[in-house]
Amino acid sequence: MTDKKLFAGAAIKRLRRGAGMTQVALADALDISPSYLNLIERNQRPLSARLMLLLAERFDFDPRQLMAAEPGGGIDGLRRRLADPVFDDISVDRTEVEEWLNAAPNTAEAFVRVFDNRAALPDSTMSRPDPIQLVRREIERWRNHFADLDSMAENLADELRLGAGDLYGAIAERLRVKHQLTIRILPETVLPDKLRRLDLHARQLQLSEMLDPASRTFQAALVLGQIEAKSEIDALVAGGSFADRAAERLHRRHLSNYFAAALMMPYARFLKACEQTGYHIQVLQRRFGAGFEQVAHRLTTLQRVGARGLPFFMVRIDRAGLISKRYSGASNAPLVESQYRCPLWNIHRVFEQPAEVQTQLVALEDGSTWFTLARSVQGIGSGAGGYAPQFAIGLGLSAELAAPLVYARGKDLSLESAVPIGLGCPACTRQQCSQRSAPPKSRSLKFDERERGFAPYNFVED
Template sequence: MSAGTDHKLFLGARLKRMRRDRGLTQTAMAADLGVSPSYLNHIERNQRPVSAQLLLRLAATYDVDLRRLGQEGPTGEAALSEVFADPLFQGLAVPRHELLHLVDEAPGAAEALLRLYSAFADQRDRARAAVIEGEPSAGGPSPADWVRDHIQSRANHFPALDALGEAVHASLDPTVTGDGFAVLARNRLATRHNLAVRVMPAEVMVEWTRRFDPHRRRLLLSETLSHASRAFAIAYQLALAEHDGELNALAEAARPPDDTSRALLKVSLTNTLAAAILMPYAPFQRMAEATGYDIARLERRFAVSFEQVAHRLTTLSRPTARGVPFFLIRIDQAGNVSKRYASGAFPFARFGGGCPRWRLHDAFATPGRIVTQIIETPDGGRWFTLARTVERQGYDGAGEHHGLAIGLGCELRDAHRLACARGLDLTSPEVTLIGPACRLCHRHPCAERAAPPVDRALTVDDWSKSVSPWPFASA
């Protein structure tokens, strides 16, 4: 097979889905792209590859990010492999080529299957918890999972909120950033909305870090919040005060399945708008590019925290000013995932935990320091990652402290744009091979393995001992 053949792109299913999402017929799209309807029909049926010229026309006509067009969406092979690794499907042994066919030829059906499994897994977990608590189980999808999936379906990018954030920032004073900007926002709440901000003792706030009293028109903030967290809380309240209608409309347009999901989505959208007010898109993206995505400098310029900068970096998908497509994951010391966002591909398991070979977990041993690593996932993808611990919001310094770790990463091909990667050999063959959760991972041998893969037979004998506690057959 020639090199040219190796690089042919067959994107029929993705092109068809993109056309249908825009409500276009094949004839209409063919006219937009300057090709014949029959040629477009051949492409959608994967009988013809997508040419470079057609890709450029797609980008120009429909504002398509070519970096994402060829990537798996939220329903990729890895996600479906994880679903079929559940013991529920033991004995089916669905081969990889069938999963790829489902993803490429029937992405809607694949997404439906993933949603159904997500609802099932959530209900199963609720039932197990109910048994432990001695209570009847409650069905229904998880609002947290629904909101997470909705945000990821938008690649964590909400252009309308970025535009509103820039407008609010400019109306205050576009020349002011940092702590001075938080003062301006606080004054805006007082003068325009008759709303006072008060910092209260921790013993008064009890478990609350932020609370709005609508009767006395007061925003109460816990003294345990850092300056960056206080500024974010003020920006959050300003977002609600000035754009509550737009936030409600965006939440309703997503058609959430229940009131809890709608409320949780509105909170997430308000957080996004607050970040856009504190870190307006254009100046934030320009400085990120100019400094090589130097998180420390971005923290100082906009008077925000490491986590706030890292989260904002996953939202830079404006077509005219794109940033590096980052993914972000936040875990506690037990490995529980509490945040998972990506502006591009996301290389890790959706339902399982992480891999102990990834240095995200090592960050807890060096609090406050950034650790970097080049990793390779089972599909051969290579990623540059950095990790650092952060304080939990509202930690008052008393008692036992259990912090969190933030993992931020991008595809290795983009790592040369990052200041923290300068001086590293990004072409070195020495990378850390990682996998998804152990029950899904086929890497062998692995001394860190905690459980055998569910779809492999164990190879146990009393004549030898592997470095892995769970040796298994290769297929």
């Protein structure tokens, strides 16, 4: 562990008070002076790696919990917020953010609170935030891992396995016996625009015949979770403190989906299978009866203390490049937060090669490298023109962690082998890119009538 600067005053104070200790007692336990501990708790001194490990040993907790307690979520948390389009014309690099945190951690925290609570401000001051964004902030606050839901789903999955080898059949039987709900598969003509419908009058869970087996199991598991995990879901929704009713309902839907995935892919068994197969998604699909997108999402949730999986991120885009799902999990990947996407990232090419997993090593402008997987998936139903919906799923993780993946075997994961990409043209400052469709918003254009390069725009270097 490196000796990076970490400001975690509020978290240390909560830890100390929870243990019923005075500053003098905790300082003595850490072999530091009470005045130095006071400075740490006031975010006027950083918490060193040595002290963080001492705290973890004495209080038996995961030291990575303190990272989320940094002002504003630390450097990565601030950079996620600065990726908002409202800041596109301002170039703020990682070094500036680090200097900000070191010099004024409380100011950084104040900025984050204002940014995250824009819904409370008058409309004339700032526009009302998208409820999807509000829910994303809450999901990322938990790093998309909800331990209580995961444990409950895992216990239920083990209980269901004892009764039947077929999970769908076991869920159907539990719904019938314990909740007096029968599952009925209805023709597409009866449910032309719905995947499921819960008819409480008829005591039926009605599912569309258009659902494939994995989706059918998922929908049945979701309804079972809505019933049996209601109190746990209610508590997590309440903890989000959403002022926006739509955001509250979106978060409830996410948690219900989370429970369904955790029931289909119980944590310990799923993580073991990931490690045994090198995170081979197709094998995981077969082993757990899940779809590609379901497995991809599950990979972003493996953050159980003491049994962590690799920190994947996931995005889902359509052919127009519009994003409809994004989960950074514990990856802190800029590719998730960016409003735009680079056309040189091969996630845009998978529509032409259905069901084929494509890999790519990419390097961002900040010097970080990411190993990515992409594949197209087909949705259910049809769009306005009668076409079946298609999406591209992008998965990835830091290249330095990618060696265990079956997809990375035999590949050079060095920076020199990476494809240089940006975070979308308006946010990218790479010069001489012939693929560029717009100039960076943080740079001024420059012109030379005597010559013309491959790139459509020239701009001033910072």
